[in-house]
Amino acid sequence: xxxxxxxxxxxxxxxxxxxxxxxxxxxxxxxxxxxxxxxxxxxxxxxxxxxxxxxxxxxxxxxxxxxxxxxxxxxxxxxxxxxxxxxxxxxxxxxxxxxxxxxxxxxxxxxxxxxxxxxxxxxxxxxxxxxxxxxxxxxxxxxxxxxxxxxxxxxxxxxxxxxxxxxxxxxxxxxxxxxxxxxxxxxxxxxxxxxxxxxxxxxxxxxxxxxxxxxxxxxxxxxxxxxxxxxxxxxxxxxxxxxxxxxxxxxxxxxxxxxxxxxxxxxxxxxxxxxxxxxx
Numbered sequence: 001x002x003x004x005x006x007x008x009x010x011x012x013x014x015x016x017x018x019x020x021x022x023x024x025x026x027x028x029x030x031x032x033x034x035x036x037x038x039x040x041x042x043x044x045x046x047x048x049x050x051x052x053x054x055x056x057x058x059x060x061x062x063x064x065x066x067x068x069x070x071x072x073x074x075x076x077x078x079x080x081x082x083x084x085x086x087x088x089x090x091x092x093x094x095x096x097x098x099x100x101x102x103x104x105x106x107x108x109x110x111x112x113x114x115x116x117x118x119x120x121x122x123x124x125x126x127x128x129x130x131x132x133x134x135x136x137x138x139x140x141x142x143x144x145x146x147x148x149x150x151x152x153x154x155x156x157x158x159x160x161x162x163x164x165x166x167x168x169x170x171x172x173x174x175x176x177x178x179x180x181x182x183x184x185x186x187x188x189x190x191x192x193x194x195x196x197x198x199x200x201x202x203x204x205x206x207x208x209x210x211x212x213x214x215x216x217x218x219x220x221x222x223x224x225x226x227x228x229x230x231x232x233x234x235x236x237x238x239x240x241x242x243x244x245x246x247x248x249x250x251x252x253x254x255x256x257x258x259x260x261x262x263x264x265x266x267x268x269x270x271x272x273x274x275x276x277x278x279x280x
Contacts (some may be wrong), residue, residue, distance in 0.1 A: 007086065010076035014087050016056035023144070024049040026269055030148040040105065044151055047101035048144070051095045051117040057091035059124045066188045095121075102147075109150040116143035132169045141170025161220025164257030165213045169268055172209030176261040179203045179246045203247025205242040210264040217271040232267045239263040 027048035123136035163221035242260030
């Protein structure tokens with residue numbers, strides 16, 4: 001299975017590094033927007049990062065046999081490039097670190113974040129192939145900003161629009177993210193809610209939910225949206241249309257159209273951290 005460097009590279013690939021890095025960065029930016037000092041912002045980032053690593057590693061460990069049957073050459077566990085014991089052990093170690101870092105921020109933010117991470121693990125092991133597949137995404141992404149805001153001095157409660165936008169963003173990302181690999185998933189027995197309604201409706205649902213998240217972020221906070229909010233809304237409409245088109249073509253075209261989802265996610269993040277008012 002290669003030397004130490006090869007194992008390290010393959011272990012990183014199993015962690016879903018793109019989403020893990022993206023969510024960790026969002027956690028850090030949210031911490032700054034919520035007024036946390038540097039040390040607590042870094043502690044929030046560490047908690048989010050270890051949680052994301054545990055989610056990614058447990059996901060690939062759980063799906064290793066299904067990925068092998070699907071011929072997923074991009075999955076090191078499916079090709080035998082890394083051992084299941086190493087990935088499973090890394091997932092447990094990251095989860096333990098996540099518990100310690102989350103609770104170091106206090107019992108309230110700690111419980112909020114650990115509930116979000118637990119929801120993602122429940123998705124990986126139980127709900128991924130059920131009609132409730134979207135629910136862990138809504139819970140996890142809704143609780144992420146609530147956790148960050150609660151980590152601020154005085155442990156304030158996150159405003160409703162922040163939690164709602166996170167839940168919409170997470171649910172929309174689930175529908176949109178499934179579309180490119182929907183056929184392979186169905187072939188190996190995965191039938192979450194997006195799979196049951198089909199690629200076209202799933203892409204359309206995902207784009208509507210992501211657009212709704214942008215609208216809540218732009219219009220939900222007190223005061224007028226401002227230039228940033230109106231610009232985000234103007235860009236979100238064509239981006240949502242591109243994301244919806246992901247379900248209308250062949251799988252390779254779906255992957256290209258998925259760029260619309262990335263644009264919406266970037267817009268939502270910008271609205272969170274550049275809105276001009278404290279999240280707390």
